[in-house]
Amino acid sequence: MKHREMGFLSFIAILALLMALVSITINMVLPAFQSMANTFQLRHQNQIQLVISLLYLGLGIGQLFYGPLSDSIGRKRTIYIGLILFITGCLVSYLSGDLVTLIAGQIIQGLGLGAPRVISLSIVRDRYAGNSMARAMSFIMVIYILTPIFSPILGKMVLMLAEWRTLFIVFIFLGLAVLLLFRYVMPETLPPERRKAFTVRHLVAATAGIVNNQISLGCIIILGVYSGVFITYLNLSQPIFEIEYQLGNRYPFYFASLALGIGLASFLNGKLVTGFGMEKLIRYAIWSGLTASVPFIILTGWYQGHPPLSILLIFLFIQLFCYGILIGNLSAMAMKPFGNFAGLAAAIIGALSTLISVPLSIGLGRYFNGSVMPLVAGFLVAGVVSIIIFHHNHQVKLAHE
Template identity: 45%
Template structure:
């Protein structure tokens, strides 16, 4: 049930435009990652990467910037409002894009990617707070699922866009295209979205307040537990994302067909997010998340044993079938875990979203890098990542649900 405070001043743009703008800002992260994938090998060779796996760092360093950046924008958005924080993030993203565009070695490229990630942390973090300003509980999960549905279509087409650019231009043109997308999004944000955090709900900047808020988030079993679960999901996904180009283009020798196979898997996540937006009001966040984690974990364990039995080189169709089901389950869980982690944090939505995002990303980045750099010409490292993360998610979510004081979120009434 929405509180009067949340109902008093909804965004004045239409619901569809609101969801589309949130999705576009969120999609800049995916576009900045996935459009690069077909070009990773070429970029690594031109910029002097010493080992083939080093090219994966072009993806990983953006995530590293995301992890550090999210600790900045949440508290800032609680103090200055949501839009000024987004403006700062876009400025850093555009500066990082220029650095990448004119880079001459891998170190400069990685510095630019880190700066891009630092900037993209703003929409990644503040979008959750903007939605939380307007909605709560299953309603928030529904909005986030629709945002994720649109967002996930971007990774479905981004590698194809990157591949298309490579066919007619240098890989640097990909960064030029990202700069153009960033500018278009910034103009849309500045001219159409009203500020969602009114003056009376803003909180003066205080290091003590931030420290207390972080303590509150980290001591709340529901918030910290679901945040850790999000980090574990992202760990497995980042490991897959970092290795996808090598697995499909090199191991399975798909060449320019790689974007097509990547798109199929991305659409599975998008389809899951869309389905979740339709189902969450009927079945509840916990029930959907619970069944998704069970199915994905059992399937991952069985497929891991199968992969070991075939020497880490399963037929392509079996890998695709496994990944489609697993990523569909992850898509169901992602929006729900975000909403459930934010449920107790409405009064500190900005810093709460920041701590959630920073902590989950700090969990996922080192684990994802480890999985990616472990690539050895087989899918064993990637499938191991999904299996281990699934088992750990089961343990963490059991710990959350075993709390006697836990509020049962599925009892929230539907609007």
């Protein structure tokens, strides 16, 4: 199907919506945790955390295949596959009569969402280069950063008007809207003559190459550990703020204010990385997070797991700001030696870090009993582990120079 040449703003708007679909799906569900747990009459409230943790598992596994698949069959066909999977997962979640079926639906959604996560960046690379690519990505990332701020508020608004299952109807319509936009508006950006055959052997060889690189593997482990604690924060934010601190309907607004920490970090990182370099920013972020965690875990113990809300908000803002600095720089540093297959490397790095983060988030979440101690301890352990690995990476780098 032929398309007229797309304008810059139309192109950016569709890709921003595609990337935002991932964040919207995750964050709009958070205010519904209590309602879901009540519907399924769960004996252990912590079980509902599997909804987000296993969606991330599907997301991590899914993106491993979408990059090379899109290089083989084209960007649009790959997006169709991902969005159809996502819509199917939403339908399964909507119809679920028990927690197991809901989780199955979330895993399918995650598998589908791997496509928007990977392909959006590939499409930008196909169409733009240099400063034009940087300009396009900056506009897309602004929308992507703002999405976690307003999506829990939208989720709460839906819940005030209807039951939690309605959220999945909203997601189905969003998925269909993006699918139709890609079908009838977005042109294919990878012509047949530039496509490459998909081979499992190439995927296995690329994965082995990344794992055998000590610096890249170290970055992946740090990224996985911090991401695991971040997923734990997503899982626990609703019970902590809405229930333990009795914020009620104000919870999404507190969540939104903390999400600004990641957005601010992403913005400042783009300004600072050229002057300081990735390695220094990673070191500063790890040490800052660890420095905040040591006194705060003592304070949390003093208050028997319920420190004053104002101090907790400051602590979480610092940690989320540090996480915002780390995610982009760790991914870029892990990918640095693999510029000859950057797209595939990004997918592999995302998948491997997810295989670390999901079990960690499930493990931390099981210890939640109303106290913020498991979350605070998670940030402390992430800092200690990361400092050890980062120091080892630095020694390896010096040895090769």
